[in-house]
Amino acid sequence: xxxxxxxxxxxxxxxxxxxxxxxxxxxxxxxxxxxxxxxxxxxxxxxxxxxxxxxxxxxxxxxxxxxxxxxxxxxxxxxxxxxxxxxxxxxxxxxxxxxxxxxxxxxxxxxxxxxxxxxxxxxxxxxxxxxxxxxxxxxxxxxxxxxxxxxxxxxxxxxxxxxxxxxxxxxxxxxxxxxxxxxxxxxxxxxxxxxxxxxxxxxxxxxxxxxxxxxxxxxxxxxxxxxxxxxxxxxxxxxxxxxxxxxxxxxxxxxxxxxxxxxxxxxxxxxxxxxxxxxxxxxxxxxxxxxxxxxxxxxxxxxxxxxxxxxxxxxxxxxxxxxxxxxxxxxxxxxxxxxxxxxxxxxxxxxxxxxxxxxxxxxxxxxxxxxxxxxxxxxxxx
Ligand code: MG
Numbered sequence: 334x335x336x337x338x339x340x341x342x343x344x345x346x347x348x349x350x351x352x353x354x355x356x357x358x359x360x361x362x363x364x365x366x367x368x369x370x371x372x373x374x375x376x377x378x379x380x381x382x383x384x385x386x387x388x389x390x391x392x393x394x395x396x397x398x399x400x401x402x403x404x405x406x407x408x409x410x411x412x413x414x415x416x417x418x419x420x421x422x423x424x425x426x427x428x429x430x431x432x433x434x435x436x437x438x439x440x441x442x443x444x445x446x447x448x449x450x451x452x453x454x455x456x457x458x459x460x461x462x463x464x465x466x467x468x469x470x471x472x473x474x475x476x477x478x479x480x481x482x483x484x485x486x487x488x489x490x491x492x493x494x495x496x497x498x499x500x501x502x503x504x505x506x507x508x509x510x511x512x513x514x515x516x517x518x519x520x521x522x523x524x525x526x527x528x529x530x531x532x533x534x535x536x537x538x539x540x541x542x543x544x545x546x547x548x549x550x551x552x553x554x555x556x557x558x559x560x561x562x563x564x565x566x567x568x569x570x571x572x573x574x575x576x577x578x579x580x581x582x583x584x585x586x587x588x589x590x591x592x593x594x595x596x597x598x599x600x601x602x603x604x605x606x607x608x609x610x611x612x613x614x615x616x617x618x619x620x621x622x623x624x625x626x627x628x629x630x631x632x633x634x635x636x637x638x639x640x641x642x643x644x645x646x647x648x649x650x651x652x653x654x655x656x657x658x659x660x661x662x663x664x665x666x667x668x669x670x671x672x673x674x675x676x677x678x679x680x681x682x683x684x685x686x687x688x689x690x691x692x693x694x695x696x697x698x699x700x701x702x703x704x705x706x707x708x709x710x711x712x713x714x715x
Contacts, residue, residue, distance in 0.1 A: 337415035339599040341512050347480035347500070350464070351473040361479050362419040366426060368476040374430040374462045380697030381429075382436045384530055384640065393537070394529050396429050402529060403428065406583060407514075407521040413587050414594070416513050424485030424518040427478075431458025433694045434701040435647030437635075442651035443690055446659070450686035457494055458694055460487050460501065466691060485515035509606045516613035517590075524582045527626050528575050534634045535571050542570075548629045550622040554578055585619040650705045651693060657708045659689045664708065 336342060343361040356364040369375055378397035394402075404425035411421040432455045433439035440455045447453040460483060464475040483501045488511075490498070495505035504511065531551070534540035545551040554577035558570060565573065590613045597612060599605045605612060615623055634640060658664050662673040662685065669692050676684035696704065706713060 334418060335415055336417060337594075338601055339513060339594065339605050340415060341417045341420045341481045341514050341602055343417075345602075349477050349479055351477050353472075353477065360419055362417065362423050362482065365476070365478045365482045366419065366423040368478065369423065369427045369430070369463070372430070372462075372467050372476060374467060374695070375426065377695065377697050378429060378432075380699055381432055381434055382698050383526065384436060384533065384634065393533050396432055399525060399529065400426050400429055402525040403518065403522050406524055406579070407518045410517050410521060410583060410587055411514060414513070414517070414590060416517065420481055420485070420512075420514040421518050421521075423482050424515060425521060427463060427482065427486050428459060428488070428518065428522060429455075430462045430486075431455045431460070431694060433458075433651065434696045434698045435644065435651065438644035438647040439651050439701075442648040443655065443693060446652060446655040447686060447690050450683040450690075451494070452491075453690055453694070454490060454494065455694075456486075456488050457490050457498075458691075460498070461691070466695070481512060481514070484511050485518055488515070488519050504606065510608055510611055511606065512602045513594075513605055513613060516611050517586075520586060520613055520615075523623070523627075524579060524586075527623070527630060528579050528582075530630050530634055531578075531626075532571065532575050534630070537639075539637050539639055540633055544633060545629070548626050550578055550581070550626055554581070582615070582619065582623065585616055586613065589614055589616045589619070647698075650701055653709060654693050654696075654701060654705055655689060658692065659686055662689070665689070665692060 341362075346361055355361070359367070375397075378400060379395055381396040383394045383396055383399050404422045407421040407425045408418050410416075411418040433443050433453075440453065444453040462475075463478050463483065463486065467476050468474060470477065480500060484504070487498070487501050490502065490505055492505060495502035503509075510516065531540065531545065535542070535545075542555070546555065551574065555570075555574045557577065558565070558573045562569075562573070593612045593614060597608055599608060599612070614620070662670050662677075665673060665688075669688060673685050673688040676688045693701070
């Protein structure tokens, strides 16, 4: 890897929480990636929803395929900017590990349930998964990842929570930026989900091409494709348009960021962290296009009646799971029951609530639905 001076470097990593011998035959960030891929939380991503409920159709994105798409975009960007590709990929694969079942509806419902107990943020939960909840190594809890990976996972976080998170929380209190690989992966995430939501929305018949022609970015490339090809199938037209949108966003981000980096010329990653603003950015024109696309999706996809009805049920499932399990921890599986007991003895009712939230957040969509039925369906006595 030919790294720019401001890229993250393994030989200057801020290290792991528990000291370990350096890896053999692979780098520090590759080791982080490998631990993530072998984690239970990573395997569960396959059955967690992005927008559509995971069994609605086999072709829709789930959090696993979403994370792979983010990794692809993040790696290309990192390579073209001479940043650390391994670190970007690692952050991308880990960024959604803390997501609840049923996407944002599940996260909001769990946050409501946890209001009196410190709330629930999926981003902080991703960090909690890799720092605490994965439990299979003999010498430490969690995956013991390097600081730079953990910094990238914690994209945003409230001040109150930041104060409890030590080294990775500090930047939110001091108003510092994360490294470039973290900045870049955060935007790669947005590029991936906005575009695949357009794709999934069209395929599900929830969005139409006519509606999307109101979105300048879509209209521009749809026009380009239809001018060039006269007899495309709907599938080809959709794909040819969306791939041009992704490409335009990536190229714009790369060009604008290269320009900003040349201007700011940060000496190293610490200068990036201390720079007053993020350095990975779209041009102002593309920033507007991107905002319009997001706004469109918010109005027409995430608030669409068909999506809304499913999300309404999803919120209820999460809320009722919490009510039952927090109300009586003997309903938890024995392992979690013991953890909840222990947590309550050490930290009171708030600690008990956290164990219940961890348990629910770890569920896949399907498991949450089945568990809800087992607890509430009186015709099933199991
Ligand atoms: Mg994501």
